[in-house]
Amino acid sequence: MRERVHTADLDWVLVALVCALCLLGLLELYSATEHAMAGMVWRQLGWIALGFAALWLLSRLDYDWLLDHAPLFYLLMIGALLLVLAVGRVRFGARRWVEIGGVPFQVSEFAKLVIIIVLARFFMGVRTDRLTLKDLLKLGALVGLPLVLILLQPDLGTALTLAPIAVVGALLAGIRWKHALALVILAGLAIPVAWHFVLKPYQKARVMTFLEPQKHPLGSGYQILQSEIAVGSGGLWGKGLGKGSQNQLGFVPVRYSDFILAALGEELGFAGVFLTLLLYVGLLLRLVQNARQAKDRAGMYLVGGVTAILGFHIFVNSAMVIGWMPVTGIPLPLVSYGGSATLFVFMALGLVMSVRLRRYVN
């Protein structure tokens, strides 16, 4: 019997939360860029509209088809990442962008989407409720290859976002305690190796700044310090939209994107931050709810992966703004300005909708 898929069955609560967050983002974007970079609001609005279209399209698409073609996507993704390394445009000192029809695209954003699908397919294939060592090694190889390719761009932040998809997937699939322990130890051993052979000097500087902010209060710690000043000076109710001196005078670094929460915290205060995080928690819990209702394990892993990566973005970005995490270039989903990033979030949510619309096991 054919499944009955209705647009009316979309998760409208989720859509409402997304709209609210987009609105909040546009509001702060307007305030942060009205003098310096007018036009960003309209472009972001365009990306959001495009995002909703992508969401609707993906919701129509049966995720089984996506899962069936996961190996193909994976190969395409690897090819695209290699292409970026070969011919990508250098921007802000990193080779992350390719132009598709004149529009700069960040391939790594779509790599996230592919990894979600590929891992869902992988975990679906695990036929026990406990992961074996062999499963883990396969998982590591699957995620490791694109991760290293993105790291080479270099884009530490995006590379790291791939990890939570695997971690949350493994936890849901049932990782053994001893394996988990071994992995943590292994990661601990990998850090010094990465420090010496993988991280670029500016990445090291960021980490050092984070670890010893007092030693670099005026050097590399400047961004974090200015972000903290913006947030802290916002107070309970904020200085009002367009009235934050840290934001308006350009002290907040990349205030329209990675540090938009600092700008929002300054102008809308703790109240604004509270509302934002409340909306995010609502969004994430709603996603978990959708994962629960998935008709099969594959659907659950898809939604779980989306939840993991969005949650990672939200929490790491928020923590960075208040100086709890190093600056890694991870934007705030739906609120930060950015075409590829926004499109990715909508497409990821489209996957969730696709799973939801097919939740009824007949």
Add this chain to the structure above:
Amino acid sequence: MVHRLEDDQRLPQSRLTVFAVVIVVVALGLLFGFWRMQVLETRYYSKLAERNRIRLIPIIAPRGRILDRHGHVLLNNYPSFSVLLERDSPQQVQAYLPQIAAGLGLDPAQLAGQVSQAAGLPRYQPLVIKTNATPADIAFVESHRADIPCLDLLMVQRRQYPPDDFMSHVLGYVGDVGPEDIARSKGRFRPGDVVGKTGIEREYNNLLMGVDGNKRVVVDSRGRVRGTLGETPAIPGHTIQLTIDENLERVAENDLAGKEGAVVALDPRTGAVLAMASRPGYDANEFARGITPSEWKQLNDDPEHPLLNRVIQAQLAPGSVFKIIMATAMLQSGIPQANYHVFCPGYGVFYGRVFHCWDKYGHGRVGLHGAIVQSCDVFFYNVGQQLGIQRIAYYARQLGLGRRTGIDLPGEEPGLVPSAAWKERVYHRPWYPGETIPVAIGQGATMATPLQLAYAIGGIIDGGVFMRPHLLKSDDPTVEIRFPLSPSTVDAITEAMYGVVNESDGTAAASRIKGIQFCGKTGTAQLVSDQERKRLGGGARFQDNAWFVGFAPRTDPKIVVAVLVQRGVEGAETAAPIARAIIEAYYREHWPQQYAYLAPPANPAKPPAAGSAQADNN
């Protein structure tokens, strides 16, 4: 136990529940972080945010001008530029330092040291890295506005001291405030302030120094000014008017040129200082520009002591000028009687020792009048012997010696009036009566400054009213100390001093001025005894100091002048003509028609300083 799963089989829901709980817990943790910063610590961050965006641009208050008694400008300012270093982003500043040092011709190490020293100051407070910027420096800053954004220019008014060391000791000079001055000022001075270091600049620093203002501007993260929040205008320092008469001052300075000595002219009725000069002098502009330690050492070690204001700091034996003090003491005390006479054979024997008169042929029979006119030493040896050291010391002190006059200049020396108590205190030995004899003619341990002598003589001829000397005009009339003298005493002293200049056998008869009742007393003070000088080879180093203290007119004197010419040999030869020139200038200035016949000074006064010429035009 491992379960085999089918494709469409679902996982235990509990794992998703754990996931949800983790989400909520992390979100709560983050909310706590925001709460702490935005609600609990918001004041701290607000302060930082304010400091970020507000920069204070200093507006330096110009120091007040200094005028002479007629309103002529003695000391003015000139506009000059200082190069400022904005320190909002120290990292950026560090990167530019080598380029800045090269562009402005500064020592890179010194500049870096200055920057690191200022690390403790608020970041919005700029640093002055070069004062008195040259046109090339200004061009450098202007042309690099785009690529070296941390440089700026600040217009400041700087002191333009008169050329030729004119009034260098009276005016003093300014310099950067020292740490001890900052500590003592109770918050009034801040590092980098320019304050008076000596002279009038120091004495009236509080009047002359204005209050710096500032402009509070909003800057963005690149240091660009985005708007002005407010401005506290600078309050310029007060213009002050001195009692100095620029004209007399010029005569005094010109006549002292090339000599080592001092001149001071007072109005005995008020204590107003009409002229005050000390030579050699120094160029105060060098101090205002910032003097190097080696230059300072050179000035300080100069055997001629150019930094010394001899009028108030040279403590020397007054020589025969002291005979006026002796005469006053004698007439007031009646010891000996006013009609006392002695026979001067050219020497006298006291306590078994021979004391010579300056005139080895002797003055014959002399009374008080003759003894002053001819400056007979033997007469005053006898007077001194009869008065005794206690009375001499008493009168000398009452008449203004041995204590500071209280003039409004820093660093005045008190001089010294020897007494038995003084000797006991300093040398722990009793006073021998024989020591009184040289004291009676102003030798021995007696020391006085030129100002003290002018003050003392001015007070005596004014009937015992001693007006505290002062330089600030608004102080007229000033504090007085009264030690009333009988009219007969004053008359006798005045007549005798008139005789010194106007009687044919007076010691200063050569300095007589036609039509002016010019009175005075010469003095020649030995640095060492005649025998001693011979023993030392008789070089110019030990030549006598020449003194002259004069006043005019005879009745109701309007001006008293004390002149010291060190190594001037004879008071009558070198010191009296200078006093005479000043008195002449005074009369010419006040009664130009009546005294037009007085010849202009031998070396004509130089044209007035640039500063005063401008002011006259205004």
